Amino acid sequence: MKNKSLKFSALALAFLLAISSVLPSCKNMTGTQKGAAIGAGAGAGVGALIGKAAGNTLVGALIGTAVGGxxxxYIGKYMDKQKKEIEETVPNAKVEEVNNGEALKVTFDSKVLFDINKYALKDxxxxxxxxxxxxxxxxxxxxxxxLGHTDDTGKDDYNMKLSQQRADAxxxxxxxxxxxxxxxxxIGYGESQPIADNTTAEGRTENxxxxxxxxxxxxxKAKAKQQQSQR
Structure with missing residues (x-):
């Protein structure tokens, strides 16, 4: 038990150091700037911890794979251009930078795309x-x-199936x-990755x-590394 505690403490310290070293400088950065400032030094393990704490292990695992430098x-600039175009042209889409600006997450509420308990896209x-x-x-x-997600209303297996059907659609x-x-x-995740409180109507809508x-x-990535080697 003592060894496990020490191991957890060391991991927690590494996690906190990684977070404290990147968050203050990244708050107002573009994807290009984040990509240049933050490399893969935090590691995939820390990235996975970040994602787990945030309730999204897939995005968390992605965080630790940033190329950096x-x-x-180069990748961040490529993503910046897409982000701007999506924000300007796609209604009802929420666009977020992830992976230190080297990736994007675009979110649609299910009510925008589907009727309740349906998986056919609304016209x-x-x-x-x-x-x-x-x-x-x-x-x-x-x-x-x-990635398809549901709230926790209904049975787990039904929600998993529905989320997969919606992602497939x-x-x-x-x-x-x-x-x-x-x-x-x-990929369907069912109710396993909530981003809000499932005990409220508003929270279930977000989930x-x-x-x-x-x-x-x-x-x-190859193009980006080629650019880096030419510097």
């Missing part, structure tokens, strides 16, 4: 998804994970618009969502 700045919501996918096609050097629509299938992965996690693919 000149290469990170009126298809235009928003179409606009996002037009931007994805314009920036081909990314991988896109489509969005993916299928993206494919019909011409997005390369190799870029897309659809019912679909996220697009947009990150650099191998080609973009």
């Amino acid at each position: 000149t290469a990170g700045a 009126q919501s298809k235009n928003a998804v179409k606009q996002l996918n037009e931007i994805l096609i314009k920036y081909p050097d990314t991988e896109v994970k489509i 969005v993916k299928d629509y993206a494919l019909s618009l011409g997005v390369n299938a190799k870029r897309l992965t659809a 019912r969502r679909v996220e697009f996690l947009i990150s650099a693919n191998d080609q973009l």
